[in-house]
Amino acid sequence: xxxxxxxxxxxxxxxxxxxxxxxxxxxxxxxxxxxxxxxxxxxxxxxxxxxxxxxxxxxxxxxxxxxxxxxxxxxxxxxxxxxxxxxxxxxxxxxxxxxxxxxxxxxxxxxxxxxxxxxxxxxxxxxxxxxxxxxxxxxxxxxxxxxxxxxxxxxxxxxxxxxxx
Ligand SMILES: NC(=O)c1ccc[n+]([C@@H]2O[C@H](COP(=O)([O-])OP(=O)(O)OC[C@H]3O[C@@H](n4cnc5c(N)ncnc54)[C@H](OP(=O)(O)O)[C@@H]3O)[C@@H](O)[C@H]2O)c1
Numbered sequence: 001x002x003x004x005x006x007x008x009x010x011x012x013x014x015x016x017x018x019x020x021x022x023x024x025x026x027x028x029x030x031x032x033x034x035x036x037x038x039x040x041x042x043x044x045x046x047x048x049x050x051x052x053x054x055x056x057x058x059x060x061x062x063x064x065x066x067x068x069x070x071x072x073x074x075x076x077x078x079x080x081x082x083x084x085x086x087x088x089x090x091x092x093x094x095x096x097x098x099x100x101x102x103x104x105x106x107x108x109x110x111x112x113x114x115x116x117x118x119x120x121x122x123x124x125x126x127x128x129x130x131x132x133x134x135x136x137x138x139x140x141x142x143x144x145x146x147x148x149x150x151x152x153x154x155x156x157x158x159x160x161x162x163x164x165x
Pocket of ligand 1: 007008009010015016017018019020021022023044045046047048049051065066067068071079080081082098099100101102103104106127
């Protein structure tokens with residue numbers, strides 16, 4: 001499938017979440033996430049959906065993966081497997097895998113582009129993103145975003161594409 005991307009915010013040690021919540025509130029990263037994903041399709045696991053307090057993210061096609069056949073979600077479409085989801089996605093759609101840990105692991109080997117926000121801090125966590133393999137991925141953008149009164153931590157907005165092997 002074309003146009004399959006992944007977007008994630010990680011701490012220094014690959015941390016992405018704790019107790020089914022994000023690591024911290026960073027308005028600059030939320031703005032970045034919104035700019036990249038708005039108008040497109042986002043795919044998330046059922047637990048990440050629940051962490052959004054059961055509301056779809058606006059102006060995006062919200063897709064949830066769940067193996068529970070009875071699971072329903074207002075404002076989102078639910079699929080029982082990646083294969084079922086692929087069948088419902090058209091070729092010209094741009095898709096972002098938005099988490100969490102389980103769903104990133106499912107798709108990491110299929111995505112074309114990684115959008116990674118590096119939060120330059122250590123966090124307590126129970127959900128993680130694996131290290132980026134430098135043989136497989138090439139860093140093509142790396143923007144430093146300093147902390148400010150509303151954003152507690154320095155960040156880097158990074159973009160990786162697949163290395164030409
Ligand atoms: N930092 C970030 O950028 C970021 C982004 C998103 C989420 N997160 C964090 O990640 C954590 C959640 O990660 P998680 O791994 O616990 O949960 P998750 O990936 O959000 O969702 C897991 C659920 O997805 C469904 N699922 C998994 N594999 C499937 C498959 N092959 N087919 C269909 N459905 C499948 C299952 O739902 P059922 O149990 O209903 O079958 C499973 O319980 C939270 O802490 C969240 O805040 C961080």
